[in-house]
Amino acid sequence: MKYCLIIGAGSDVAKALAVEFAKGGFNLQLAGRNVEDIGKTAADLQIRYGVKVETLYLDVLKFETHPEFFSNLNPKPEVVVAAAGLLGDQKVTERDQSATLTVINTNFTGIVSLLNEAANYFQELGSGSIIGISSVAGDRGRMKNYIYGAAKAGFTAYLSGLRQRLSKKGVDVLSVQPGFINTKMLQGVETPKPLTAEPEQVAKMIYNGFRSKKHVIYTPGYWRIIMSVVKFIPERIFVKLDL
Amino acid sequence: MKKQKISNWGKYPVVEANVFEITDELRAQKQVKEGAELIARGLGRSYGDSSLAETIVDVTGMDRFLAFDDETGVLKCEAGVSFSTILEFFVPKGWFLPVTPGTKFITVGGAIASDVHGKNHHKEVCFGNWVREMKILLASGETVLCSPIEKSDLFYATIGGMGLTGIILEAEFSLKKIETAFIKQEALPAENLDIVMRLFDESKEFTYSVAWIDCLAKGKNLGKSILFRGEHANLEDIKNTPFANTPLFYQNKGMLGVPFNFPSGSLNSLTIRLFNGFYYMMNKMKGSGITHLDPFFYPLDAIANWNRIYGKKGFLQYQFVLPLESSRDGMGEVLQAIAVEGRGSFLAVLKLFGKQESMISFPQEGYTLALDFPIMPGLLKFLKKLDEIVLKHGGRFYFTKDSRLDPETFKKGYPRLAEFLEIKKKYDPDGVFSSRQSKRLELT
Numbered sequence: 001m002k003y004c005l006i007i008g009a010g011s012d013v014a015k016a017l018a019v020e021f022a023k024g025g026f027n028l029q030l031a032g033r034n035v036e037d038i039g040k041t042a043a044d045l046q047i048r049y050g051v052k053v054e055t056l057y058l059d060v061l062k063f064e065t066h067p068e069f070f071s072n073l074n075p076k077p078e079v080v081v082a083a084a085g086l087l088g089d090q091k092v093t094e095r096d097q098s099a100t101l102t103v104i105n106t107n108f109t110g111i112v113s114l115l116n117e118a119a120n121y122f123q124e125l126g127s128g129s130i131i132g133i134s135s136v137a138g139d140r141g142r143m144k145n146y147i148y149g150a151a152k153a154g155f156t157a158y159l160s161g162l163r164q165r166l167s168k169k170g171v172d173v174l175s176v177q178p179g180f181i182n183t184k185m186l187q188g189v190e191t192p193k194p195l196t197a198e199p200e201q202v203a204k205m206i207y208n209g210f211r212s213k214k215h216v217i218y219t220p221g222y223w224r225i226i227m228s229v230v231k232f233i234p235e236r237i238f239v240k241l242d243l
Numbered sequence: 244m245k246k247q248k249i250s251n252w253g254k255y256p257v258v259e260a261n262v263f264e265i266t267d268e269l270r271a272q273k274q275v276k277e278g279a280e281l282i283a284r285g286l287g288r289s290y291g292d293s294s295l296a297e298t299i300v301d302v303t304g305m306d307r308f309l310a311f312d313d314e315t316g317v318l319k320c321e322a323g324v325s326f327s328t329i330l331e332f333f334v335p336k337g338w339f340l341p342v343t344p345g346t347k348f349i350t351v352g353g354a355i356a357s358d359v360h361g362k363n364h365h366k367e368v369c370f371g372n373w374v375r376e377m378k379i380l381l382a383s384g385e386t387v388l389c390s391p392i393e394k395s396d397l398f399y400a401t402i403g404g405m406g407l408t409g410i411i412l413e414a415e416f417s418l419k420k421i422e423t424a425f426i427k428q429e430a431l432p433a434e435n436l437d438i439v440m441r442l443f444d445e446s447k448e449f450t451y452s453v454a455w456i457d458c459l460a461k462g463k464n465l466g467k468s469i470l471f472r473g474e475h476a477n478l479e480d481i482k483n484t485p486f487a488n489t490p491l492f493y494q495n496k497g498m499l500g501v502p503f504n505f506p507s508g509s510l511n512s513l514t515i516r517l518f519n520g521f522y523y524m525m526n527k528m529k530g531s532g533i534t535h536l537d538p539f540f541y542p543l544d545a546i547a548n549w550n551r552i553y554g555k556k557g558f559l560q561y562q563f564v565l566p567l568e569s570s571r572d573g574m575g576e577v578l579q580a581i582a583v584e585g586r587g588s589f590l591a592v593l594k595l596f597g598k599q600e601s602m603i604s605f606p607q608e609g610y611t612l613a614l615d616f617p618i619m620p621g622l623l624k625f626l627k628k629l630d631e632i633v634l635k636h637g638g639r640f641y642f643t644k645d646s647r648l649d650p651e652t653f654k655k656g657y658p659r660l661a662e663f664l665e666i667k668k669k670y671d672p673d674g675v676f677s678s679r680q681s682k683r684l685e686l687t
Contacts, residue, residue, distance in 0.1 A: 040321070043307065043308065043309045044307035044309070047310075187264075
C-alpha cells in the first residue's frame with residue numbers, strides 16, 4: 001500500500017491535503033512538532049477513509065535529526081509533501097537576527113535538508129514524487145514580507161533545480177505557488193477577500209496537479225497572471241509602490 | 244480585525260461581532276486567555292441570540308473524529324463536527340444519531356449546549372443523555388474532562404447550559420445501531436387537539452412521533468393536525484422495495500435554495516392557510532410507507548436558507564412546554580389565541596415529551612409546541628399574551644428558540660436555575676462566557 005509523507009502536517013493546508021491523499025487511497029505519515037494535534041488529524045482520517053495514518057515527531061529546525069528521521073521511515077513513502085512554513089513578523093525579523101534565521105531555516109534550510117534525503121532515495125529507486133509548497137511571495141521580494149519571500153524564493157529555485165535533475169530519473173517534482181489562503185498563518189492579517197482561497201480548494205488543486213504530473217502550479221491559477229504583472233513592473237516604479 | 248454582522252437562524256437580532264475561528268485546542272486557549280467576554284458558536288442554527296456576543300469563538304473548524312468503537316458505537320469527536328458529517332460517514336456503516344432535532348446542520352457542541360431533543364424524546368430523551376464524557380475549555384484557559392463521575396457538576400451544567408460554563412472542545416457519545424437508512428412511517432390525520440393527543444398516547448411505543456398542526460383551524464377543528472410516527476426499518480421491511488440492495492444508502496445531497504429574502508409580509512394568513520391546507524391534504528393521501536431517514540427527520544433541510552421565506556426582517560420561533568396535567572387546557576388556549584388573532588405560524592410542531600431529569604435542559608414531561616412567527620408589527624405584544632397563558636399553565640421556554648423573553652418570565656420555568664448559576668460561578672468566576680441572551684435574561 002502506498003504512503004504519502006507530509007512534512008509540517010499541523011498546517012491547515014497540510015490537513016486539507018491529507019484528506020485528498022486519504023480519499024485517493026494513500027496511507028499517510030504525518031510529521032510535525034505538535035504531535036497531539038496531528039494525532040487527532042490522524043484519527044480523523046483513519047475513521048473517515050479507513051486508511052492507515054502514522055503520527056511522527058519532526059522538528060524542521062533540528063537539521064541533524066533529518067537523515068535519521070528519513071532513514072527510520074518504514075515503509076518509505078512514494079510521495080513526500082513539504083508543507084511546513086512560517087510567515088514570521090516582518091517588522092520583527094528586520095531587527096531580530098534569531099527571528100530572521102527561524103523564518104529562513106523553517107521555509108528554506110530545514111526543508112531543503114529534508115528533501116535532499118527524499119530526493120536521493122527516490123533517485124536511487126527510480127520513482128517517487130516530491131511536492132513543495134512554496135509561495136507567490138517568492139516571485140518578487142516586497143517590503144511587507146521579504147524575509148519570508150526570500151526564503152520562499154530560495155525554495156522555489158531549489159525545487160526548479162531538483163525537478164530538472166530528477167526528471168531524468170523518473171521522479172516528479174511539483175512546485176506549488178499559493179497566494180492568500182484562509183489559514184491560521186494569516187490570522188490577523190488583512191487579505192483581500194476575493195483573492196483569498198480556502199485550504200480545501202487549494203488542496204484539491206495540489207492533488208490534481210500531482211495526479212497530472214504538473215511541474216509548477218499557482219493556486220488558484222489567477223495568481224500566475226497577478227505575479228507576472230508584479231514581476232513585470234520596472235524596478236524604478238516598483239520601489240515607489242507600497243504593495 | 245473587522246467586525247462582522249452576524250445573526251442566527253431567525254435572522255433576528257443582528258449583532259456586530261469579532262469572530263475568531265479556532266481549529267485546535269491551542270488556539271482556543273489563546274483566545275480565552277485574552278479575557279474578553281465571549282461565547283462559542285457552531286453552525287448558528289439556534290434561532291435567537293444564544294450564540295451571539297461581541298466576541299464569538301467559531302468552533303466549526305474543530306471538526307475531527309477522534310475515536311470510534313465499531314462494537315459499541317461510541318464515537319469521540321471534536322465539538323465542531325456536524326450532525327450531517329456524522330450521518331455521511333456513519334449511516335453507511337450502520338449507525339445513526341441517538342437523538343436528532345429537525346435539522347442536521349448543527350454541531351455536536353451546539354447539540355450539547357442546547358441539549359437538543361427530537362421525535363424520540365419520550366423514549367430516548369435528549370442528546371445530552373447519550374453523552375459519556377466531554378472535554379471543556381474553562382475560563383482559566385485550562386482544559387478539563389468531565390463526565391457523570393468526574394466533575395459531574397460541570398458535566399450536568401454544560402448539558403443544556405448554552406455555552407455558559409466553557410467551550411466544549413470534544414465529546415464522547417454513543418451512536419445507535421441501524422439495519423437500514425429507512426424509516427417505516429405512518430401519517431395519521433387528526434381533526435382536532437383531543438384526537439391528536441389521543442394519538443400521541445397511543446403512539447408511545449413508537450420510537451418516533453411528532454405532529455404538524457394547522458394553526459388557523461378554528462372551533463371544533465382547533466388543533467387539526469397530522470401525526471407522524473415511525474420506526475427504523477429493518478432489512479425485512481425493505482425487502483420488496485427498490486432500496487433492498489442499498490439498505491444503508493446515504494448521501495448529503497445538493498439542496499434546493501431559497502435564493503433571496505421573500506418580501507417581508509408575503510407569508511400572510513392566507514398563504515399560510517393555503518399551505519397548511521395543502522400539507523394536510525397531501526399527507527392524508529400519502530398515508531404510510533417506507534421513507535428514507537433524511538426526509539423523515541430533516542424535511543426542511545432539503546431547502547437551504549428556508550429562513551429567507553420570512554423576509555429580511557426575520558422571524559421568531561416560539562417554543563414552550565407545558566406540564567402533562569395542564570397540557571390539554573394550555574395548548575387549547577394558545578391555539579385559540581393564535582386562531583383568533585389570525586397570526587398563523589407557517590410551521591407549528593407539537594410533540595409529547597417523556598420524563599427527563601435535568602438541571603437546565605428545556606424538556607420536561609408534557610406537550611411542547613414550536614411556532615414560527617414572521618416579524619410584523621404587533622407581534623411582540625401578541626407573544627406577551629401567549630407568555631401569560633404559558634406561565635399560567637406552569638410551562639417554560641426553550642433558550643435555543645428565544646430572543647425576546649424577559650428574565651422573570653424565563654426564570655419561572657427553571658427551578659434549578661440557582662444551582663446552575665452556582666456551578667457557572669465556580670468554573671467561570673469572572674463571567675468570561677456570556678452571550679447576548681444570557682445578559683438579556685440576567686444570567687450573566
